[in-house]
Amino acid sequence: MEHIDVDPTEHPDYLTLSEAGKECGVGMRVLQKLVRDRRIVEGVARTKRGTPYLHRDHVPSWSQIEAILAQMYLQQLARVEKAMKNLEVEVEAVRFDLSEVHADPDARSGTICARRLICRSTRRAGQCRGRRASSVAR
Structure with missing residues (x-):
């Protein structure tokens, strides 16, 4: 300025x-x-x-404004592309965890514990003890 x-x-x-x-x-x-x-x-x-x-x-000039706006547009596209790549990585990780759970429901995976999905014995992360739904007192 x-x-x-x-x-x-x-x-x-x-x-x-x-x-x-x-x-x-x-x-x-x-x-x-x-x-x-x-x-x-x-x-x-x-x-x-x-x-x-x-x-x-x-x-x-009009052409200078047009060039500035085109540059801003390309920068926004690059940010969106980067965000999409990060999202794709996260979706792939969840997809991998789901396939592990399907292969071995008793094992704990990186983000998904099959027993936690079934028993809902606790709402706090990391405190699911892998109990079956039938053994959980309601």
Whole structure:
């Protein structure tokens, strides 16, 4: 952010985001988000109350805004892809534990205890003693 001594509201070279949006062809809210996310930094000055203004010489063009938005979109896609991969790993682990339980219901697996699913003798994790449902006092 540019630090200036002059209040941008009184300086003719500084535009409100609404005025800057009209110059570059995008809405004020788009510019607000880009300034808030620090995608547009150069030429930004704030009033004492924090309202952003853009210097007339630093108003981005339509193609610059489009490039910034495309970059943000690709970054979001990468985050979603990473989250999906993590989710796939977790689902695969649960699938593996389920297949172990199907193969040997008396054994404890990593996350699933077959007896705990049957007996429900305790609600606290790690305290299931593997008792059968018929032996649990109700």
